Amino acid sequence: MNEDRATIISKTLSRVLRHNPGANGGVVIDPQGFTDLATFVPHLNTLRPFTEAPVSLEEIEEVVDGDFKKRFQIAGGRIRAYSGHSFSVEIGGVAFHPAGPLYFGTTERSREVLEHGLTVSKKLKVRLSHSFQEARSVALARPGDQPLIIEVDAERLADDGASFELLPNGEIVTDPIGPKYLTEARKHDAFHLPRP
Structure with a gap:
């Protein structure tokens, strides 16, 4: 094909x-x-x-x-x-507590999310990646502009009360994220395993 x-x-x-x-x-x-x-x-x-x-x-x-x-x-x-639904489904994920940063891959056209936060439009959850490399692959699959990788201070976000879910396909989802938890990622980082 x-x-x-x-x-x-x-x-x-x-x-x-x-x-x-x-x-x-x-x-x-x-x-x-x-x-x-x-x-x-x-x-x-x-x-x-x-x-x-x-x-x-x-x-x-x-x-x-x-x-x-x-x-x-x-x-x-x-x-x-597995994810990205605009209606409610129960995929069967498990609670996930990040032990460091998570990442979001997008393109330069979406740079404003650094000021306004990661929100959802039709989708009910924000999908995050475990590593810089994984987020970069997601960004490169998006049509158009240069990739932009956003680092999410997920551990602090969790400590502030946010919940995360690890889906069966390895994706991590959470609710919209405010800009104070976001920075432009400039370095590669290791894969983070969920806490037991």
């Missing part, structure tokens, strides 16, 4: 599984974020651009398996997005 086709499939999976399950006749998403592939694939093929070039289950599996960010899960004939 070529890269353009994989990108279209990935973006459509994100849009439907994270933000718009009820559009165009919709799909049923359970409280854990799963929907049955047997009805999901035919539903996708009613959406553009798949009305002209239908997507197959094999293509979806290839995109999910090849996604370095591990944004999706296929299990037991069902599929879900």
